[in-house]
Amino acid sequence: MRKPAIDNRRAARGGPEGGERWTRGESPRSMVAGHAGVSVVTKIAVAVVCVAWVTGGAFGRAHAEARSKKKAVGAGDTGAIELGGAALAKLRGALEGGDDEVFVETVKTLSGSRASNASEPLIEVLALGTTPPLAVVALNALEKLAQPRSADIVLAYCGNRNAAVRKSALLALSALTDPRAGAVFLARLGDEDQGVRSVAAVAAARRLKAEAAPRLRGLLETKDGVAAVPLGQVAPVGELPSLIGLRGRVSDADYATLLGEILKRTDVPDPARVEVVQALADVPGADATTALAEYVADPGAGARSGRSLPSQALAKKMLDERGKTP
Amino acid sequence: MTRLLSPAPAPAPVRSPAPARPAPASRAPSPWLVAGLAWLAAAAAAAACTPTIWQRAGDPVAVASALRRVPPTPSLRPRNRDGQPMVYLVLDGPKGERIAALNLATQRVIWNVRAHVTGHLVAGASLLVYADGQNLVARDVSTGRERWRSAELGGGQVLVGYAVDGDQVFMVRRASNELRGGASEVVAFDGASGGVHWRRALGTANVAAPAAGAGLVAVPNRSQFVSLLDATNGAPLADVLSKEQAADFVTALPEGWFYGFATTGLFRLTPDTAAGVRASPDYLSAKLPAFVRVNYERDTYRADLLDYSAFDRNRVLWRVDVTGPRPRFLDDMVLAMNYRFFFAFEASTGRLRWAYSQPEFEAVSAVRQAKIVLFATAGGEIVGLDPDNGARTYDLLLADESVRGATFDSEGFAGGAPGAAPVLSGVLSGIVRDPDRRFPEMKLFATEEMRGVPGTAVTEELLRILADEELPGGVRKRAGEVLVARRDPDSVQLLVDAIRVHPDRIAGTRPAGIAWLAAAAASLKARAAAPPLAEQLVLPETDLAAAAAIARALGEIGAESAVPALRDYLCQYRADPAFEGAPLALFSTVDALLGLGHARERELLVFVAAEPRTLPALREHIRRSMLEHPRRD
Numbered sequence: 041m042r043k044p045a046i047d048n049r050r051a052a053r054g055g056p057e058g059g060e061r062w063t064r065g066e067s068p069r070s071m072v073a074g075h076a077g078v079s080v081v082t083k084i085a086v087a088v089v090c091v092a093w094v095t096g097g098a099f100g101r102a103h104a105e106a107r108s109k110k111k112a113v114g115a116g117d118t119g120a121i122e123l124g125g126a127a128l129a130k131l132r133g134a135l136e137g138g139d140d141e142v143f144v145e146t147v148k149t150l151s152g153s154r155a156s157n158a159s160e161p162l163i164e165v166l167a168l169g170t171t172p173p174l175a176v177v178a179l180n181a182l183e184k185l186a187q188p189r190s191a192d193i194v195l196a197y198c199g200n201r202n203a204a205v206r207k208s209a210l211l212a213l214s215a216l217t218d219p220r221a222g223a224v225f226l227a228r229l230g231d232e233d234q235g236v237r238s239v240a241a242v243a244a245a246r247r248l249k250a251e252a253a254p255r256l257r258g259l260l261e262t263k264d265g266v267a268a269v270p271l272g273q274v275a276p277v278g279e280l281p282s283l284i285g286l287r288g289r290v291s292d293a294d295y296a297t298l299l300g301e302i303l304k305r306t307d308v309p310d311p312a313r314v315e316v317v318q319a320l321a322d323v324p325g326a327d328a329t330t331a332l333a334e335y336v337a338d339p340g341a342g343a344r345s346g347r348s349l350p351s352q353a354l355a356k357k358m359l360d361e362r363g364k365t366p
Numbered sequence: 367m368t369r370l371l372s373p374a375p376a377p378a379p380v381r382s383p384a385p386a387r388p389a390p391a392s393r394a395p396s397p398w399l400v401a402g403l404a405w406l407a408a409a410a411a412a413a414a415c416t417p418t419i420w421q422r423a424g425d426p427v428a429v430a431s432a433l434r435r436v437p438p439t440p441s442l443r444p445r446n447r448d449g450q451p452m453v454y455l456v457l458d459g460p461k462g463e464r465i466a467a468l469n470l471a472t473q474r475v476i477w478n479v480r481a482h483v484t485g486h487l488v489a490g491a492s493l494l495v496y497a498d499g500q501n502l503v504a505r506d507v508s509t510g511r512e513r514w515r516s517a518e519l520g521g522g523q524v525l526v527g528y529a530v531d532g533d534q535v536f537m538v539r540r541a542s543n544e545l546r547g548g549a550s551e552v553v554a555f556d557g558a559s560g561g562v563h564w565r566r567a568l569g570t571a572n573v574a575a576p577a578a579g580a581g582l583v584a585v586p587n588r589s590q591f592v593s594l595l596d597a598t599n600g601a602p603l604a605d606v607l608s609k610e611q612a613a614d615f616v617t618a619l620p621e622g623w624f625y626g627f628a629t630t631g632l633f634r635l636t637p638d639t640a641a642g643v644r645a646s647p648d649y650l651s652a653k654l655p656a657f658v659r660v661n662y663e664r665d666t667y668r669a670d671l672l673d674y675s676a677f678d679r680n681r682v683l684w685r686v687d688v689t690g691p692r693p694r695f696l697d698d699m700v701l702a703m704n705y706r707f708f709f710a711f712e713a714s715t716g717r718l719r720w721a722y723s724q725p726e727f728e729a730v731s732a733v734r735q736a737k738i739v740l741f742a743t744a745g746g747e748i749v750g751l752d753p754d755n756g757a758r759t760y761d762l763l764l765a766d767e768s769v770r771g772a773t774f775d776s777e778g779f780a781g782g783a784p785g786a787a788p789v790l791s792g793v794l795s796g797i798v799r800d801p802d803r804r805f806p807e808m809k810l811f812a813t814e815e816m817r818g819v820p821g822t823a824v825t826e827e828l829l830r831i832l833a834d835e836e837l838p839g840g841v842r843k844r845a846g847e848v849l850v851a852r853r854d855p856d857s858v859q860l861l862v863d864a865i866r867v868h869p870d871r872i873a874g875t876r877p878a879g880i881a882w883l884a885a886a887a888a889s890l891k892a893r894a895a896a897p898p899l900a901e902q903l904v905l906p907e908t909d910l911a912a913a914a915a916i917a918r919a920l921g922e923i924g925a926e927s928a929v930p931a932l933r934d935y936l937c938q939y940r941a942d943p944a945f946e947g948a949p950l951a952l953f954s955t956v957d958a959l960l961g962l963g964h965a966r967e968r969e970l971l972v973f974v975a976a977e978p979r980t981l982p983a984l985r986e987h988i989r990r991s992m993l994e995h996p997r998r999d
Binding site: 137138167168169170171172196197199200201202203206227229230231232237255258259262264 | 869870871872873904905906907934936937938939940941942943944973974977978979
């Protein structure tokens with residue numbers, strides 16, 4: 041069996057609906073195009089197979105090169121440079137061989153190139169499937185490249201069975217602006233793996249802001265501390281009393297982290313901060329002390345409002361009292 | 367024989383409250399002992415001239431003669447002289463041990479007295495008899511007053527059992543055991559005074575508890591025999607031989623006499639069963655499922671079962687209809703009583719008719735009567751069930767009482783108006799999901815029984831069982847098997863809804879038994895289930911066994927809409943070493959893709975098989991499968 045070599049850029053340029061990215065009449069990929077609901081992995085994989093199997097490897101490469109040139113003319117991606125067909129073919133060949141070291145080096149080359157079409161071979165290799173460690177390498181490269189065309193394949197790998205792969209896929213997705221990403225981040229907050237949840241929590245907070253708060257809060261209430269910081273960053277101000285009421289339902293450490301994170305925000309009015317500081321002062325342990333200390337030491341807190349903040353003064357007082365407590 | 371009677375005292379009755387004490391061994395032999403020895407010597411001499419039990423047993427003429435005393439028409443009324451439906455309860459707990467007599471009709475406790483009870487209560491016409499250690503005690507059924515108390519049995523003697531016929535009491539006791547030359551005897555007491563009417567040696571120590579009624583006393587002995595004695599004088603009338611199985615009980619019911627081997631079956635005592643063989647038309651044995659502890663009666667050779675015990679809580683309840691040409695279990699039904707659960711089985715087929723689950727407290731004693739099934743619970747509840755459908759027809763709670771055992775004397779009582787009959791699916795599901803972990807076999811049975819119960823309610827119950835992670839794996843597996851086997855087309859939407867549940871740590875959701883759901887959907891060719899199944903396939907939380915089942919199901923359903931998910935799955939994991947040890951999910955995916963039969967699926971498989979990183983086992987499977995599934999287009 042010859043190694044498949046294809047031009048997949050048309051697929052990669054496609055919109056969010058996977059089924060729309062293929063154009064009828066483009067043999068041999070057209071046989072996939074008419075299949076409603078065909079996912080990106082499948083389409084890319086089958087396209088690779090079709091070209092390799094039906095037209096043969098040499099033809100496939102030539103075909104790909106031709107299409108690559110055609111693409112180079114009207115490339116819509118934002119890369120400053122674009123890899124030529126021959127270079128791409130060589131890199132594809134290196135990725136599709138059986139040597140893992142070569143694979144890693146090739147991925148480095150691609151991600152370092154910053155070429156607008158550097159993600160294509162990576163998308164292809166992920167679409168055809170590979171081992172989890174190599175998938176992680178490829179996804180990390182896609183994160184670096186942050187090219188919108190990789191959204192479909194990255195989304196597919198967000199549901200991979202391997203937690204390391206999922207984590208890398210989420211990181212790659214968080215580098216993209218795809219509108220489907222938010223729902224995936226929220227879904228993965230319920231992941232079985234804490235590492236995945238952690239990445240999803242940060243990404244969800246960053247992408248969805250206050251919209252992510254209910255799920256983050258739910259996660260925190262399952263005693264998972266990974267949600268504390270992101271929730272503190274995005275929880276609506278109106279929800280603060282409710283968050284203060286979480287005392288006892290989450291660990292003291294997570295509670296202190298959550299409140300400490302709220303104090304770092306600029307959009308929280310000082311009366312609300314006072315309440316947060318008071319709640320924090322009631323929490324025993326180093327985490328609460330650290331949160332108070334960080335707030336007291338935050339030079340920006342008062343400066344941002346142009347005056348000394350009662351909440352900060354209260355925090356200092358509370359901190360001093362803690363110091364006196366044996 | 368002397369071991370039986372010496373140094374033990376004669377069982378002379380002593381009026382309460384001064385029970386007789388055995389004479390010290392060092393004293394001179396008592397007149398009772400001398401008389402007993404003389405009597406036994408005479409009996410031994412007579413025995414030498416008469417046929418042995420081996421020779422005379424099984425004589426239908428003798429049995430027919432003995433049974434002429436039994437009235438042909440069953441008397442469906444209580445044994446007590448007033449004809450009141452009564453239950454006698456052994457109460458326990460903080461208030462101390464007591465016996466209470468409760469009139470079921472008036473729901474009033476007639477009397478309640480302190481008593482120490484070590485054997486079942488047996489009711490007669492005017493007295494209630496029970497064991498108190500080595501004594502037999504008789505109380506008046508109307509007042510609870512102690513009438514008499516037998517002399518205490520001597521050392522080495524064992525009270526085997528007792529029975530009451532009208533106002534006459536019969537006791538069997540033995541000394542030592544058969545191998546050591548032990549002996550036994552039946553003693554008949556006058557119910558009013560406790561005086562001894564007669565006594566008869568049984569010629570063996572291998573004896574069981576007696577039964578009495580209609581002027582007969584029957585005593586199982588030597589494992590296979592039942593000796594029939596004249597109740598008036600103890601004269602032997604006939605000996606029954608159970609030829610093919612042991613006979614460890616005999617019982618007198620309104621409809622007749624029955625003997626048998628408690629764990630196998632029973633014979634109606636007739637001249638035909640004077641020598642009992644299982645081929646006899648008078649032999650009864652119900653078809654029962656494996657979980658049922660088959661105990662038609664207690665093994666009456668075992669003196670340790672004389673008291674209320676676990677046997678009374680886990681047994682088979684039965685009565686016999688003798689009106690036809692051959693006897694059959696009444697209503698062709700037997701009841702398996704299992705602590706808190708009752709199952710009514712069709713005796714001839716083993717089919718479950720109804721089931722009943724008693725909440726919270728175990729039933730400690732139960733009885734099947736012609737018109738009602740009555741039981742008492744440890745929590746002080748007296749419940750009556752309609753034998754036809756398990757509906758409650760009687761319910762009475764004795765507040766703050768703890769019941770250790772009960773004896774019903776209420777033949778003919780029918781309870782009140784029946785409540786709603788229990789819904790079988792609900793009862794079965796309740797049994798399966800009951801937190802009591804003691805009965806895994808019963809839970810399996812209850813699950814299995816849902817197979818034949820129609821309706822989506824059963825599907826809902828099965829889905830709940832699948833989702834209950836507290837249940838034993840075997841029970842959940844059986845629920846899955848039943849779900850698949852039922853093939854209920856009305857349940858498709860329920861299956862789809864269950865499949866749509868995605869795992870989520872925050873929401874606390876987890877699809878339950880997704881592999882079984884997939885198989886059930888496949889058995890129904892439920893295309894509506896294909897999209898949610900495809901979603902489940904590509905979820906990271908779906909375990910490999912479930913993924914295999916889903917892929918198989920998608921292939922069987924013939925769901926083309928799921929092809930992309932199948933291809934994605936194959937591509938993403940074809941090189942994943944996590945599948946090396948469990949490649950079935952990938953194999954099933956390949957088979958499903960091939961089964962859908964499109965050229966592009968075959969091309970993908972050709973590539974996957976050739977790609978160097980593809981798992982070797984998968985490569986091999988693809989090659990083999992492609993040969994087995996020739997191209998169709």
